[in-house]
Amino acid sequence: MFNTPDMALQHELLTYVAGEIDAGRICTTLDTVMSPINAQKMREAHRLIETGTAKGKVVIEGF
Template sequence: NKSVTFVWELMFTRPMFQTEDMIEQHKLLNEVADLIDRKIIKTTLNKRLSPINAENLRKAHSLLETGKSIGKIVVEDF
């Protein structure tokens, strides 16, 4: 069986609100980039659909309904 999760993330909240620990965002992104470059971690992204609209939501749902989709399906951008 497959499950669907709806996730909304504001990745750049610290810079947006000019928080005191804003440099931590820079450090985290650099660390993740380094891990990706060294092939220690890799994305589970399989399919990217854009923009967010009814047609692309139907496409994403159809992919999930096949029961054969592996990895993340991302619907992004308005």
């Protein structure tokens, strides 16, 4: 269905990135995970980002 001419290249790139992550040469910018998703957590995440003190990505997860 989504067969594209660059599928083999995409596979090679994803395999390379996975290897770099496994080797510890690439790491996430994830800083904070908040759960569950609700208005309070949304306000808290927004406040954290507005303060400029977040060192990485802020994620809100879980329904």
